[in-house]
Amino acid sequence: MTDIMLNIENVDKFYGPVGVGVHAVKGIDMQVARGEIIALLGSSGCGKTSTLRMVAGFEAVSRGRIHLAGREVHMLPPVKRNVAMAFEGYSLYPTVTVRDNIAFALKAARLPQSEVESRVRDVAQMLEITDILDRFPTSVSGGQQQRASLARALIRDADLHLLDEPMGQLEPQLRTLLRGRIKHFIKERGLTAILVTHDQTEANALADRIAVMEDGVLQQYASPAEIKERPANLFTGTFVGEPPMNVFPASASVSAGEILLNLAGGLVLRYPEAEFAPEVRQSILSRGDVVIGVRPYAVHRGEGGAEAQVVANQWLGDQTHIAAAFAESTVVLVEHDRARLSEGDRIRIALKPDDLHVFDPDSGMAISHGRGLA
Amino acid sequence: MDTVSPLERVLRGLAITVVILFFMFPIVWIFLMSFQTNETILRVPPSVVFEPTLTNYTALITGKLETAAGTLEIAFMRNLWNSLFLSTASVAVGLLLGVPAAYAFGRLKFRGSEDIAFTLLSFRFAPPLLVLLPLTIYFQKIGLADTYVGLIWVYQLIVLPLILWIVRGYFEDIPADIEYAYRIAGHSWFSTFRKIALPLAGPGIAAAGLLAFIFAWNNFIFALVLASADKQPVTVGALAFVTASGIQYGQVAAGIVLSIAPTFALALYAQRYLVEGLSLGAVKG
Ligand SMILES: Nc1ncnc2c1ncn2[C@@H]1O[C@H](COP(=O)(O)OP(=O)(O)O)[C@@H](O)[C@H]1O
Numbered sequence: 001m002t003d004i005m006l007n008i009e010n011v012d013k014f015y016g017p018v019g020v021g022v023h024a025v026k027g028i029d030m031q032v033a034r035g036e037i038i039a040l041l042g043s044s045g046c047g048k049t050s051t052l053r054m055v056a057g058f059e060a061v062s063r064g065r066i067h068l069a070g071r072e073v074h075m076l077p078p079v080k081r082n083v084a085m086a087f088e089g090y091s092l093y094p095t096v097t098v099r100d101n102i103a104f105a106l107k108a109a110r111l112p113q114s115e116v117e118s119r120v121r122d123v124a125q126m127l128e129i130t131d132i133l134d135r136f137p138t139s140v141s142g143g144q145q146q147r148a149s150l151a152r153a154l155i156r157d158a159d160l161h162l163l164d165e166p167m168g169q170l171e172p173q174l175r176t177l178l179r180g181r182i183k184h185f186i187k188e189r190g191l192t193a194i195l196v197t198h199d200q201t202e203a204n205a206l207a208d209r210i211a212v213m214e215d216g217v218l219q220q221y222a223s224p225a226e227i228k229e230r231p232a233n234l235f236t237g238t239f240v241g242e243p244p245m246n247v248f249p250a251s252a253s254v255s256a257g258e259i260l261l262n263l264a265g266g267l268v269l270r271y272p273e274a275e276f277a278p279e280v281r282q283s284i285l286s287r288g289d290v291v292i293g294v295r296p297y298a299v300h301r302g303e304g305g306a307e308a309q310v311v312a313n314q315w316l317g318d319q320t321h322i323a324a325a326f327a328e329s330t331v332v333l334v335e336h337d338r339a340r341l342s343e344g345d346r347i348r349i350a351l352k353p354d355d356l357h358v359f360d361p362d363s364g365m366a367i368s369h370g371r372g373l374a
Numbered sequence: 375m376d377t378v379s380p381l382e383r384v385l386r387g388l389a390i391t392v393v394i395l396f397f398m399f400p401i402v403w404i405f406l407m408s409f410q411t412n413e414t415i416l417r418v419p420p421s422v423v424f425e426p427t428l429t430n431y432t433a434l435i436t437g438k439l440e441t442a443a444g445t446l447e448i449a450f451m452r453n454l455w456n457s458l459f460l461s462t463a464s465v466a467v468g469l470l471l472g473v474p475a476a477y478a479f480g481r482l483k484f485r486g487s488e489d490i491a492f493t494l495l496s497f498r499f500a501p502p503l504l505v506l507l508p509l510t511i512y513f514q515k516i517g518l519a520d521t522y523v524g525l526i527w528v529y530q531l532i533v534l535p536l537i538l539w540i541v542r543g544y545f546e547d548i549p550a551d552i553e554y555a556y557r558i559a560g561h562s563w564f565s566t567f568r569k570i571a572l573p574l575a576g577p578g579i580a581a582a583g584l585l586a587f588i589f590a591w592n593n594f595i596f597a598l599v600l601a602s603a604d605k606q607p608v609t610v611g612a613l614a615f616v617t618a619s620g621i622q623y624g625q626v627a628a629g630i631v632l633s634i635a636p637t638f639a640l641a642l643y644a645q646r647y648l649v650e651g652l653s654l655g656a657v658k659g
Pocket residue numbers: 015022023024042043044045046047048049050051
């Protein structure tokens with residue numbers, strides 16, 4: 001049994017009266033193990049910040065319970081919860097220097113001066129803000145304020161570190177550099193952290209597990225690899241991954257030992273029955289109508305397969321993105337070499353059973369990934 | 375580029391001159407009057423050419439008012455001191471009570487907080503006399519009539535709503551997350567108020583204090599009704615210049631100059647704060 005640091009049990013957040021106000025967080029269940037880094041990934045307004053603020057104690061929990069380090073905390077004031085937080089809007093104290101901002105909590109905890117100094121130095125070096133330590137927050141750039149705010153959270157010995165979009169303002173190079181350093185810093189000290197982000201790369205690079213949120217609902221909570229390979233539903237399937245997964249409505253039937261997936265425009269994909277496990281076959285055929293998804297990396301050109309007509313071909317310097325008209329929609333494929341294709345060219349593409357994700361069109365839930373059940 | 379036609383520029387200049395003349399004329403006139411005797415003030419036609427004299431000021435400071443009917447004792451310096459004491463003490467009490475209340479109204483949105491805040495502000499709308507008559511009777515019963523404590527208490531009617539509304543706006547303007555960031559770092563609610571909210575609202579508190587001081591200083595009716603001569607401020611004390619042998623314009627003018635000097639100096643000194651405080655109050659109010 002792993003050591004559970006945070007347990008969020010069926011938590012709801014309403015802004016305004018329960019059942020009437022804005023329902024920002026809907027029945028979230030989530031556990032975080034000690035020493036784990038979790039990324040809370042989702043589009044803007046999906047309830048990430050609200051979730052963090054309930055954990056921190058700045059917003060009341062409308063329903064449900066939160067346990068932190070074995071204590072029930074959802075009724076405790078923030079000061080009693082022992083969590084550190086980097087705020088979305090930085091929220092530095094404007095009246096003191098960046099150094100004092102970072103050191104505040106350690107001073108409140110009555111750490112010896114020499115230790116405070118050395119820890120401030122370490123974290124400032126890590127985040128490349130040593131040169132602005134003696135300036136006031138309003139006199140430094142947004143990116144520097146953001147790092148100061150991150151430093152203020154990371155320097156603490158809290159049970160849980162909540163980082164709300166801590167790198168949103170940074171340039172790409174710096175972000176890449178700091179990602180590695182921050183991960184190392186957190187892991188080295190055995191801290192537990194929840195990182196809010198809408199950047200998948202950041203989530204993939206930093207997190208042990210990713211919690212995908214949409215519209216207040218936790219869609220999937222799993223490792224980055226699992227989320228890629230086995231998306232729990234259409235939302236995670238299409239939300240995570242760049243470029244997004246191709247999806248096509250299809251109706252499944254069986255004929256002469258073959259499974260037929262009939263796509264729009266009379267397009268038919270044929271697979272020998274044996275390519276799918278019996279229970280997958282059964283599940284797909286019993287529904288009839290399904291949605292199939294395939295990642296752009298898994299769409300291959302070749303002989304045989306179905307026909308598509310190129311509408312765009314872009315070389316990005318390290319990979320090619322090809323978009324082609326397919327089944328009255330568009331299919332996107334990614335290739336590693338430069339493709340000599342121009343608009344209007346006809347290509348044939350094959351979708352292998354191993355790469356197919358099948359979803360229920362009504363609930364959006366995954367039915368199968370490749371040859372196995374979801 | 376901002377282009378202004380010459381005609382518009384002339385008109386603007388003219389308008390500004392008219393406004394300045396309109397507002398400054400009485401002040402300048404009073405200032406000049408304070409250096410003249412009653413005879414030169416009242417001569418016909420009036421003239422700005424005169425021989426300046428300090429008799430008005432010496433009369434006020436020594437407390438001996440020479441009139442055609444003889445020498446009158448006046449307590450102008452005493453009044454001045456009363457004004458200073460009453461205003462300062464009222465503002466001090468007002469800040470002590472009003473700032474924490476403003477914080478509560480600004481931060482802890484509780485049921486009915488908006489109504490309570492508005493009720494407090496509505497004291498400013500009521501004609502003072504309405505409050506004063508019943509108060510006089512109560513004050514006499516409980517022995518607060520004609521005491522400094524009683525006056526300072528009543529002055530809260532002027533001072534407290536002002537402070538409350540201006541300072542509340544300032545507290546509301548502080549992002550709540552700045553306070554949260556401090557609280558989550560292990561500080562109590564009270565120390566967050568003291569270390570984060572108070573310093574950040576400092577300019578607003580100063581503006582509110584100054585404004586409240588000026589309003590308290592200029593108050594007339596409360597002290598007129600509730601206090602006897604030895605506790606009255608200059609605003610009421612100036613009545614003494616209306617004597618049996620006529621109004622002593624020279625001394626009145628000198629009294630006004632002396633009595634507006636402190637507020638005038640304060641206002642000039644803290645002009646920026648005051649404008650901020652006033653406009654904030656106006657927008658937020
Ligand atoms: N204080 C608030 N009052 C009312 N609605 C809010 C408040 N804060 C957030 N919301 C709403 O709750 C939803 C989730 O917001 P938030 O948690 O900030 O999303 P995210 O951080 O994922 O962008 C949004 O629809 C937002 O408008």
